[in-house]
Amino acid sequence: xxxxxxxxxxxxxxxxxxxxxxxxxxxxxxxxxxxxxxxxxxxxxxxxxxxxxxxxxxxxxxxxxxxxxxxxxxxxxxxxxxxxxxxxxxxxxxxxxxxxxxxxxxxxxxxxxxxxxxxxxxxxxxxxxxxxxxxxxxxxxxxxxxxxxxxxxxxxxxxxxxxxxxxxxxxxxxxxxxxxxxxxxxxxxxxxxxxxxxxxxxxxxxxxxxxxxxxxxxxxxxxxxxxxxxxxx
Amino acid sequence: xxxxxxxxxxxxxxxxxxxxxxxxxxxxxxxxxxxxxxxxxxxxxxxxxxxxxxxxxxxxxxxxxxxxxxxxxxxxxxxxxxxxxxxxxxxxxxxxxxxxxxxxxxxxxxxxxxxxxxxxxxxxxxxxxxxxxxxxxxxxxxxxxxxxxxxxxxxxxxxxxxxxxxxxxxxxxxxxxxxxxxxxxxxxxxxxxxxxxxxxxxxxxxxxxxxxxxxxxxxxxxxxxxxxxxxxx
DNA sequence: GAGTGGTCTAGACCACTGT
DNA sequence: CAGTGGTCTAGACCACTCC
Numbered sequence: 001x002x003x004x005x006x007x008x009x010x011x012x013x014x015x016x017x018x019x020x021x022x023x024x025x026x027x028x029x030x031x032x033x034x035x036x037x038x039x040x041x042x043x044x045x046x047x048x049x050x051x052x053x054x055x056x057x058x059x060x061x062x063x064x065x066x067x068x069x070x071x072x073x074x075x076x077x078x079x080x081x082x083x084x085x086x087x088x089x090x091x092x093x094x095x096x097x098x099x100x101x102x103x104x105x106x107x108x109x110x111x112x113x114x115x116x117x118x119x120x121x122x123x124x125x126x127x128x129x130x131x132x133x134x135x136x137x138x139x140x141x142x143x144x145x146x147x148x149x150x151x152x153x154x155x156x157x158x159x160x161x162x163x164x165x166x167x168x169x170x171x172x173x174x175x176x177x178x179x180x181x182x183x184x185x186x187x188x189x190x191x192x193x194x195x196x197x198x199x200x201x202x203x204x205x206x207x208x209x210x211x212x213x214x215x216x217x218x219x220x221x222x223x224x225x226x227x228x229x230x231x232x233x
Numbered sequence: 234x235x236x237x238x239x240x241x242x243x244x245x246x247x248x249x250x251x252x253x254x255x256x257x258x259x260x261x262x263x264x265x266x267x268x269x270x271x272x273x274x275x276x277x278x279x280x281x282x283x284x285x286x287x288x289x290x291x292x293x294x295x296x297x298x299x300x301x302x303x304x305x306x307x308x309x310x311x312x313x314x315x316x317x318x319x320x321x322x323x324x325x326x327x328x329x330x331x332x333x334x335x336x337x338x339x340x341x342x343x344x345x346x347x348x349x350x351x352x353x354x355x356x357x358x359x360x361x362x363x364x365x366x367x368x369x370x371x372x373x374x375x376x377x378x379x380x381x382x383x384x385x386x387x388x389x390x391x392x393x394x395x396x397x398x399x400x401x402x403x404x405x406x407x408x409x410x411x412x413x414x415x416x417x418x419x420x421x422x423x424x425x426x427x428x429x430x431x432x433x434x435x436x437x438x439x440x441x442x443x444x445x446x447x448x449x450x451x452x453x454x455x456x457x458x459x460x461x462x463x464x465x466x
Numbered sequence: 467g468a469g470t471g472g473t474c475t476a477g478a479c480c481a482c483t484g485t
Numbered sequence: 486c487a488g489t490g491g492t493c494t495a496g497a498c499c500a501c502t503c504c
Contacts, residue, residue: 033469049472067471067501073402074318079412080312081311181414181461181462183458199433201419231412277474277477298488300482
């Protein structure tokens with residue numbers, strides 16, 4: 001009857017997940033303790049622990065010391081998304097990837113950027129605009145600001161040859177960052193860049209990365225209409 | 234000098250991550266083996282293994298047997314997103330959550346749905362439209378189809394009292410699912426529902442869940458303009 | 467205070483893969 | 486075939502929290 005191999009932690013995880021999904025263990029219910037399960041599956045408690053910890057991370061289980069392990073009331077509420085590496089994503093579709101630098105200027109921070117990058121108005125910034133193509137079609141329009149007070153070397157880099165992303169990854173260590181996903185209506189400018197209609201819905205990805213010394217770079221990418229980000233539950 | 238406690242796996246993980254981010258171990262470089270690190274940190278190899286496996290899952294490291302562990306060329310390309318539980322998300326902002334069923338009809342699958350839900354044209358479906366409010370503001374417009382051939386009980390449920398999501402979670406076990414994020418321009422209908430302008434950019438979340446017997450439900454949620462989904466790198 | 471999960475250890479064997 | 490990571494074990498102690 002049991003198809004999964006319950007001698008390793010992946011098998012145990014699959015079996016536990018199956019019991020949750022089939023309703024044998026219902027949302028909110030307490031499941032047997034680790035030692036009890038280790039007897040049932042004929043393995044060490046550590047192995048059961050490994051399996052259950054994974055499920056807890058994925059949001060299927062809620063675990064508390066003393067209180068035991070319960071099936072989450074909202075199973076599968078966490079999803080891991082792969083942040084697309086544009087070159088690979090496009091080449092994965094069998095299309096030719098091309099990158100084009102549109103504009104590169106130095107500037108100061110306006111009030112919006114001061115807020116987004118948490119920099120003073122006096123900060124020296126490098127503002128880059130670029131396009132990523134999938135074949136002949138524009139795929140992503142990207143706007144990036146680099147904080148030159150923190151990364152002065154960036155002023156001398158030729159971003160026509162190497163995309164800012166590639167250069168930053170290999171040359172500038174960072175300590176933390178965040179990412180935001182949202183949707184906007186294409187402006188006239190953006191529509192022209194992406195060869196779509198003004199006020200089309202665009203998928204927007206914003207990223208900031210920083211070190212202790214402050215925000216290094218802020219980038220926002222506008223994906224051509226129809227872009228979809230996909231994940232399994 | 235070293236602030237993190239390197240006696241437990243989280244501490245070791247933090248230390249390794251710091252070395253990557255500070256550039257001590259650069260993208261593409263081979264890092265010391267597990268046994269070597271376990272000597273350096275004064276712990277068992279299993280503890281180092283736990284730390285490094287976590288970083289590999291997050292996309293910071295690439296590990297291969299025999300070949301060793303390398304720093305990923307694209308650090309932090311995976312992000313775990315919390316799928317918002319609308320009620321909790323709204324209440325977390327200090328606003329009152331309210332749910333309203335707009336429409337509930339039985340229907341057959343049109344060609345789009347046949348594709349999305351992988352059902353035949355003869356499938357009996359229940360089509361629900363509803364709104365989630367944050368305070369007085371519409372927050373999400375939701376359209377859902379439930380496959381009545383698989384879940385006939387759904388025909389008798391009063392979805393005015395309990396949202397379809399809540400009912401499904403507690404009553405219908407599922408085996409798998411997927412989720413898609415995208416952006417669209419609001420239609421006139423959607424704009425009316427969400428009290429926004431037609432052709433505003435809307436963040437759309439689509440989810441399907443299924444068992445061996447087929448797709449149980451397909452739902453798409455349209456978030457009011459300005460919605461942002463956020464995560465840490 | 468007692469029982470749960472969280473973690474560590476030391477050792478062992480296995481699975482994969484580069485040379 | 487040798488060396489790396491992947492996993493398991495049995496036992497131990499700790500940390501938390503419900504009763």
